[in-house]
Amino acid sequence: MKIERLIVGWISSPAMIWRQGEDPETQLRFPIPAYLIETESERVLVDTGLNPGAVRDVAAHYGPQAAFMKLEQAQDVAAQIDPASLTKIVLTHLHFDHAGGLALLPAEVPIYVQRLEWEGGRDEAAIQRNFFYPRDYALDGRRIELLDGDHDLLGDGSVRLMLTPGHTPGHQSVRVGERLVLGADVAHFAATLDDRRFPSFADDFEAQDRSAESLREMRDAGAIVVPGHDPAVLRPGLVELG
Numbered sequence: 001m002k003i004e005r006l007i008v009g010w011i012s013s014p015a016m017i018w019r020q021g022e023d024p025e026t027q028l029r030f031p032i033p034a035y036l037i038e039t040e041s042e043r044v045l046v047d048t049g050l051n052p053g054a055v056r057d058v059a060a061h062y063g064p065q066a067a068f069m070k071l072e073q074a075q076d077v078a079a080q081i082d083p084a085s086l087t088k089i090v091l092t093h094l095h096f097d098h099a100g101g102l103a104l105l106p107a108e109v110p111i112y113v114q115r116l117e118w119e120g121g122r123d124e125a126a127i128q129r130n131f132f133y134p135r136d137y138a139l140d141g142r143r144i145e146l147l148d149g150d151h152d153l154l155g156d157g158s159v160r161l162m163l164t165p166g167h168t169p170g171h172q173s174v175r176v177g178e179r180l181v182l183g184a185d186v187a188h189f190a191a192t193l194d195d196r197r198f199p200s201f202a203d204d205f206e207a208q209d210r211s212a213e214s215l216r217e218m219r220d221a222g223a224i225v226v227p228g229h230d231p232a233v234l235r236p237g238l239v240e241l242g
């Protein structure tokens with residue numbers, strides 16, 4: 001089994017939106033990762049990055065409330081992998097920087113997402129609270145596999161999806177092998193696992209704190225917990241399975 005990190009874009013915006021307590025004047029530019037997990041018989045994409053339409057004009061694509069961000073894309077996800085070879089797509093959650101690239105990928109590939117997340121993406125109050133953009137995941141005719149909590153994705157324990165709610169209603173993290181945990185946006189930055197300076201918005205801060213605590217315990221027990229968007233940590237290329 002091998003796992004590769006793709007950097008599919010960048011977000012620039014005021015830092016305090018993503019890390020509470022930052023100076024209001026400070027701007028932050030951080031990477032958007034996606035991951036390709038390959039086994040002998042499977043090619044699993046974890047998250048899909050940005051939609052090219054949003055990169056071209058974020059306010060036109062999502063509305064004026066999104067204009068506080070600048071989005072950049074070097075190469076979209078479909079240009080970095082062979083999309084036709086994918087066997088599964090995992091969405092850690094439905095935010096635009098994780099689900100926006102779905103439209104670039106073949107409709108036959110099943111999408112694995114938590115039921116709580118999928119239902120949140122159809123609930124008007126949850127859409128508002130979470131800054132979901134339904135056009136990212138309005139995908140008629142796609143095969144959606146709704147998960148109710150932790151899930152053994154390949155049936156052999158090698159890739160385990162873990163429900164880690166709070167950032168969004170049904171956020172999930174991905175354990176690959178015994179030691180590597182893609183925490184996704186439970187913690188945007190490595191330091192967030194300890195200082196709990198979450199973004200300024202969340203579906204449920206208390207749930208996010210519990211999810212961060214469980215990932216912190218895994219890290220302290222020897223796991224490598226990868227943060228969601230830490231520019232100091234995330235580099236493209238093969239990721240050590242530990």
Ligand SMILES: [Zn+2]
Binds near residue numbers: 095185
């Ligand atoms: Zn994100």
